[in-house]
Amino acid sequence: MRWHRRPLVSLALGSLVVVACSGSVRLPGAIEGEVPPTTTAITPAAPTCTAANAALNPQRSYEPQGPLPSPENFPIDSTMAKIRTRGKLIVGVSGDTLLFGARNPLKNQIEGFDIDMLKEVAKAIFGPDGESNISYKVITYADRLPNLEAGPDNGGVDIVAHTMTINCNRWLRIAFSSTYFDAGQRVLVKKGSGFKNIDELNADKATVCAPEGSTNIDLLRRNEGNRFGQLVVLAKPDVTDCLVAMQQGEADGATGDDTVLAGLAAQDPNTEVVGDKFTDEPYGLGMGKDNVDFVRFVNTVIADMRTDGRWSAIYSKWLVGVLSDTVIDPPPAIYGREAP
Amino acid sequence: MPPAATTTTPPQPPPLSTQPPARRLTFTSTPARLSVLRAVFIVLAVVFAVVSAFGVNQRAKAIDHVSTASAQLLALQDIQVRIVHADAIASSSYLRSGQEDPAQRTAYLDEISKAGDGLVAVSAAAGAGDLAQLSEASRLLGSYVGLVEQARANNRQGFPVGATYQRQANSIISNADTDVPDIVSSLQTVEASQRSQVNHNLATAHRAGIWLHLSGWLLFISLAVGSWWLWRTFRRIVNIPIAVALLVLFLLLLIGGTTQAGAVSDADSAVGNQLSAADDAAQARAAAFEARSQEALTLINRGNGAANEVNWQRGDDVVRTELDIREPGDAGFQTDAGRAYNNYRIAHAEIRDLDNKGNWDAAVAVSLGEQLTASNADAVAAFDEFDKTVGQLATSEGANASARLSDAVSPMHTLRNLVVVVALLIGGLAALGCGQRLREYR
Numbered sequence: 001m002r003w004h005r006r007p008l009v010s011l012a013l014g015s016l017v018v019v020a021c022s023g024s025v026r027l028p029g030a031i032e033g034e035v036p037p038t039t040t041a042i043t044p045a046a047p048t049c050t051a052a053n054a055a056l057n058p059q060r061s062y063e064p065q066g067p068l069p070s071p072e073n074f075p076i077d078s079t080m081a082k083i084r085t086r087g088k089l090i091v092g093v094s095g096d097t098l099l100f101g102a103r104n105p106l107k108n109q110i111e112g113f114d115i116d117m118l119k120e121v122a123k124a125i126f127g128p129d130g131e132s133n134i135s136y137k138v139i140t141y142a143d144r145l146p147n148l149e150a151g152p153d154n155g156g157v158d159i160v161a162h163t164m165t166i167n168c169n170r171w172l173r174i175a176f177s178s179t180y181f182d183a184g185q186r187v188l189v190k191k192g193s194g195f196k197n198i199d200e201l202n203a204d205k206a207t208v209c210a211p212e213g214s215t216n217i218d219l220l221r222r223n224e225g226n227r228f229g230q231l232v233v234l235a236k237p238d239v240t241d242c243l244v245a246m247q248q249g250e251a252d253g254a255t256g257d258d259t260v261l262a263g264l265a266a267q268d269p270n271t272e273v274v275g276d277k278f279t280d281e282p283y284g285l286g287m288g289k290d291n292v293d294f295v296r297f298v299n300t301v302i303a304d305m306r307t308d309g310r311w312s313a314i315y316s317k318w319l320v321g322v323l324s325d326t327v328i329d330p331p332p333a334i335y336g337r338e339a340p
Numbered sequence: 341m342p343p344a345a346t347t348t349t350p351p352q353p354p355p356l357s358t359q360p361p362a363r364r365l366t367f368t369s370t371p372a373r374l375s376v377l378r379a380v381f382i383v384l385a386v387v388f389a390v391v392s393a394f395g396v397n398q399r400a401k402a403i404d405h406v407s408t409a410s411a412q413l414l415a416l417q418d419i420q421v422r423i424v425h426a427d428a429i430a431s432s433s434y435l436r437s438g439q440e441d442p443a444q445r446t447a448y449l450d451e452i453s454k455a456g457d458g459l460v461a462v463s464a465a466a467g468a469g470d471l472a473q474l475s476e477a478s479r480l481l482g483s484y485v486g487l488v489e490q491a492r493a494n495n496r497q498g499f500p501v502g503a504t505y506q507r508q509a510n511s512i513i514s515n516a517d518t519d520v521p522d523i524v525s526s527l528q529t530v531e532a533s534q535r536s537q538v539n540h541n542l543a544t545a546h547r548a549g550i551w552l553h554l555s556g557w558l559l560f561i562s563l564a565v566g567s568w569w570l571w572r573t574f575r576r577i578v579n580i581p582i583a584v585a586l587l588v589l590f591l592l593l594l595i596g597g598t599t600q601a602g603a604v605s606d607a608d609s610a611v612g613n614q615l616s617a618a619d620d621a622a623q624a625r626a627a628a629f630e631a632r633s634q635e636a637l638t639l640i641n642r643g644n645g646a647a648n649e650v651n652w653q654r655g656d657d658v659v660r661t662e663l664d665i666r667e668p669g670d671a672g673f674q675t676d677a678g679r680a681y682n683n684y685r686i687a688h689a690e691i692r693d694l695d696n697k698g699n700w701d702a703a704v705a706v707s708l709g710e711q712l713t714a715s716n717a718d719a720v721a722a723f724d725e726f727d728k729t730v731g732q733l734a735t736s737e738g739a740n741a742s743a744r745l746s747d748a749v750s751p752m753h754t755l756r757n758l759v760v761v762v763a764l765l766i767g768g769l770a771a772l773g774c775g776q777r778l779r780e781y782r
Contacts, residue, residue: 088698095642096500103642105434105495105502108704110642135698138642240504267499 049168058168059282061178062292063335064300071127079294080125083158088135089122092147092157092286095138096240098263099318100163103138110136113259114161116314117180117285117302121159124301140237142213148174148286159298160286163260165215175291176284177298178333180311183257184277185216188264190246195253197275199227206252207232209242216255219279243268257281262322282331292339299333306330370573371781377566378774384562385767388555392596392759395551399600400752402545403607407745409537410615412462414738416534417622419458420527421731423481424629426451427513430488431636434495434506435704452485462530470530477526484512484523503640510637514630516651524630535619538611545607549600552759556593559763560586563770574777582773585766592762599755606748614741621677621734624662625727628681631655632723635688639695639704649692656685663730677733680726687719 074081083089093114094101100112122130137157139147144164150156163183166176187208189195201208210217212235220228234251236242242254243264254264261273285302287294305311311330320327429448433440459481463474487509494502514524567582634652638645659681664672672678687706690713694703705711709720 090698096503098500102500103503103640104498105500106498108701136642136700137698238504240501243501244504244508264501267494267497267501 049172053171054168056168057334058166058171058176059179059284059334060337061176061284061299061333061335062295062337062339064296064303066300068124068297068300068304071125074125075293078297079158079288079291080297083152084125086152088133089118089125089130089159090135090137090152090157091118092137092139092144092160092162093118094162094239096238097163097260098266099322100259100263101161102263110138113181113314113318114163116317117305118159118161120305120310121285121298121301124297140213141211141239142237144213144286145170145173148288151288158287158294162286163257163283164286165257165281166284167215170286174286174289175295176286177295178302178335179282179284179331180302181259181283182331183259183281183283185219185255185279185281186258186261186273186277187253187255187275188243188246188261188271188273189253191270191272193252195274198253198255198278199275201253202228202230204252205230205232207234207250209234209236209245209251209254210256211236211239211242214239214256215279215281216257220255239264240267243271246271258323259283259319262319266322290340299335303333306333371778373569374774374778374781377569378771378778380562381566381770381774382767384559385763385770388559388766389760389763391555392552392763393756395548395555396596396600396752396756396759398548398551399545399604400749400756402541402548403603403745403749403752405541406538406545406607406611407742407749408465409534409541410611410741410745412465413531413534413538413615414618414622414742415458415462416527416531417619417626417734419455419462420524420531420626421622421629421734422451422455422458423484423523423527424513424626424633426455427484427510428629428632428636430491431506431510431633431640432708434491434502435636435639436708440492440496452481456481466530467533470533473526473530476521477523477530480512480521480523480526484509487512506640507637510633513633514651516654524626538615542604542607542611545604549597549604552596552600553593556589556596559766560589560593563589563766566770566774570773570777574780579773579776581769581776585769585773588762588769589766592759592766596755596759599751603748603752606744610741610744610748614737614744618734618737618741620662621730621737624659624677624681625730625734627655627658627662628684628723628726628730631659631688635691635707638692639700639707642695642700645695652688656688677726677729680722680729683717683722684719684726686715687713687717687722690714690717691719 069080071080071084074084093110094112095103095110097112097114101110101114102112103110118134119131122134124130126133137147139157139160139162141162144160144162147156148160152158160174164170164176165183166179170176187195187198187201189201195201195204195206198208208220208231210220210233217233217235220231220233223229234242234245236245239254239256239260242251242256245251246254247268254261256264258273258277265271265273285298287298302311305314312327315330316327426448429444429451433444433448456478459474459478463471463478466474487505491502491505491509494500494505511520512522515522563582563586567579567586570579570582571577631652631654634648634655638648638652641648660666660672663675663678663681664670665678665682670678673682691703691707694700694706702711706713706719709718712718
C-alpha cells in the first residue's frame with residue numbers, strides 16, 4: 001500500500017485560493033493485495049459401479065504371489081523397488097482419529113492401529129528399521145482417493161491407511177489390500193440425550209454429523225429405504241470436527257465407524273457410542289489402481305501378520321478394552337480379483 | 341356700550357436662526373459617501389474577523405480530527421498486531437505439545453489482555469458505524485480465547501480434537517470466507533473507516549484555508565479602492581491610518597497564509613510520511629504474525645497444510661508489498677526490516693521443503709528455533725529480528741505522526757486570536773482615516 005502525495009503550494013500570496021483547493025495526502029480506503037480471488041475447482045463426477053461389478057464381493061483383492069521377497073530382491077521395475085530407491089514410503093493417514101491414526105501431542109508423533117499396519121509394510125520394504133523411512137501425510141477423508149490417484153510423483157501418496165472402507169465404487173479409482181479390519185457404522189450421542197440408536201435420532205429429526213467423503217455420509221445421503229429421511233445431515237471435513245460440532249451444540253449426534261467413534265468417546269466422557277452396527281465397513285489399505293504388484297506385496301505382509309501374531313499384538317495394543325475385552329481374530333483374506 | 345376693541349396680531353417674521361442652514365445628507369454628497377465608506381470598512385473588518393477566525397478554527401479542528409483519526413488508526417493497528425501475535429504464540433505453543441513455554445504463555449495472556457483493553461478504549465472514542473464492528477471484534481475475541489483454551493486443554497491431555505479447536509480459533513482471527521466474520525476483518529473495516537476520516541479531515545483542512553484569504557483580500561481591496569477614492573477626492577497623497585491598515589492587513593495575510601499553509605503542510609507531511617510509514621509497518625507486522633500462525637498450522641496439519649500454506653502466502657504477499665521487497669533489487673531489501681523478513685522467508689521455504697519431503701520432525705524443530713536451517717539460519721531469531729525492527733518503526737513513526745499533527749494545530753489557535761484582534765484594529769484604523777476627512781466638513 002502506498003499513500004499518494006501531491007506537491008503542496010505553501011507561499012502565502014500564491015496560496016490566495018490555491019491553498020484552499022490544493023490536493024491533500026490520501027490514505028487508501030482499503031488495504032490492497034489482501035484477499036486473492038477465490039476459485040472453485042470443478043470436481044469430475046466419480047465413477048460408479050455397474051450392476052455386474054456390484055454383485056461381486058468388493059473385498060476380493062489380488063492374491064499374493066509366493067512368499068514375501070526380501071528388500072534386496074524386489075524386481076527392478078516393481079513399485080516396491082521404486083519406493084526403496086526413493087528412500088521414503090509416502091503414506092496418507094488420519095491425524096485425528098484417536099486409536100487408528102492420531103497425532104499424540106505429548107510425543108509429537110502420529111500413532112494408532114493404522115500407523116502400526118503401515119510400519120509393518122515399511123519394514124517389509126526397507127528392513128527392520130523401515131519405520132523411520134515413512135513419510136507421513138495427514139489427509140482428510142475426502143483427500144484419500146485423490147492422493148492415491150495423484151501418486152507420489154505428483155504430490156500424492158503410495159499408500160493410505162485411514163479407516164477406509166473397501167467398496168465397489170472405490171475399486172474403480174484405487175486398489176485395496178485384503179481386509180485388515182472389520183468395522184461397522186454406529187452412532188455417537190451425548191450421554192443422557194435418550195437416543196439409543198440412529199433410528200431414534202431419525203424419528204426425532206435430529207442433526208447428525210458425518211465427515212465429507214466418508215461412506216458414512218454417503219449412506220445417510222443415499223437414504224435407502226427412507227431410513228434416514230428425517231435426519232438433518234451435517235457434513236464436516238473430518239471426524240473430530242463432528243465431535244466439536246456436538247460439543248458446541250451444532251449436532252445431536254455423529255455417525256461413523258465404531259472404531260472411529262470409540263476414539264471420539266475417549267476424548268469426551270460426556271458422549272457415548274450407542275446402537276448396533278447398522279453397516280459393515282471392511283477396512284483395506286488403499287494403493288494406486290495400477291500398482292497391482294504393490295497390492296500383492298502388501299497382501300503378503302498382512303497375511304504374514306495374521307498368522308505370526310503381529311496383527312493380534314497391534315489389536316491388543318490399541319483396541320482391547322475399547323472395542324472388545326480380548327483380542328479378536330483378524331478378518332480372513334478374500335482374494336480372486338483379476339489384474340486389469 | 342362701546343364696541344369691543346379688536347386687536348390684531350401683526351404677522352411674525354420667521355425667526356432668525358443663529359445656526360447655519362443644515363446641509364442635506366445625501367449619498368451624492370462627499371461627507372455622506374465618507375460616512376458610508378467608514379461604515380463599509382467597519383463592517384468588512386468585522387466580517388473579516390468573524391469569517392477568517394471561523395476558517396482558521398475550521399482548519400485547526402480539521403487537523404485536530406486528522407490527529408484523532410490517526411490515533412484511532414494506530415490504536416486499532418496495535419490491537420490487531422497484539423491479537424495476531426497472540427494467535428501466533430498459541431499456534432506455536434500447540435506445536436510444542438506438552439512442552440509449553442511459560443514465558444510464551446505469559447506473553448499470550450498479556451497480548452490478549454492488552455488487546456481487550458485496547459478495544460474498550462477505541463470503542464469509547466468510536467462513532468456509531470464503527471462501534472458495531474468493534475463490538476463484533478470484542479465478541480469474537482471472547483470466542484477465540486475460549487477456543488484456544490479448549491485446544492490447549494485437549495492438547496495437554498493428548499486428544500487430537502484439540503487441533504480442531506485450534507483451527508477453529510485461528511479461523512476466528514482471520515479467514516478468507518467473506519460470509520464468516522473474523523476479528524481481523526472487523527478491525528480492518530474500522531481501520532479503513534479511520535483512514536477515510538483522515539482523508540476527509542485533511543481535505544476539510546485544505547478547504548478551510550479559503551475563508552481567511554477571501555475575506556482578507558476582499559477587505560484589502562476595499563481599503564485600497566477606498567484609499568484611491570480618498571486620494572482623488574481630497575488630493576491628499578496618503579491617508580495614514582488607512583495606509584497603516586493596508587500594511588497591517590497585508591502582513592496579517594502574509595503571516596496567516598504562511599502559518600495556515602505551514603500547518604496543513606505539516607499535517608500532509610505527518611500523514612504522508614510518518615503515519616503512512618507507521619501504517620505500512622503495522623500492516624506488515626500484522627500480516628507477518630498471521631503468516632507465522634499459518635506456518636504453525638501447516639505443521640500441525642502435518643503434510644496436509646496446503647490451505648494453510650496458501651494463507652501463509654497471502655500474509656507474505658502483504659508483508660512484501662508493505663516492505664517493498666517484491667522483486668530482487670527493490671528498495672526494501674536495503675532496510676533492516678526488509679533484510680530480516682527476507683531471512684525469515686528463506687527459513688520458511690526450508691521448513692516447507694522439509695515438511696513436503698516428509699521430514700516433519702526437522703521442519704517443526706526449525707520452525708520452533710530448536711534447529712538451524714541448512715544455511716545456519718535461526719527461523720525464530722530471524723522472525724523476532726523482523727518483528728523488533730518493524731515494531732520499533734511502527735511505534736516511532738506513529739509517535740512522530742501524532743507529535744507533528746499536534747504541533748500543526750497549536751499555531752492555529754494563536755493565529756485565530758491574532759486575526760480577530762488585528763481585524764478589529766484594521767477596522768478602527770480605517771474608521772479613523774475616514775473620520776479625519778469627515779471632520780474637514782464640520
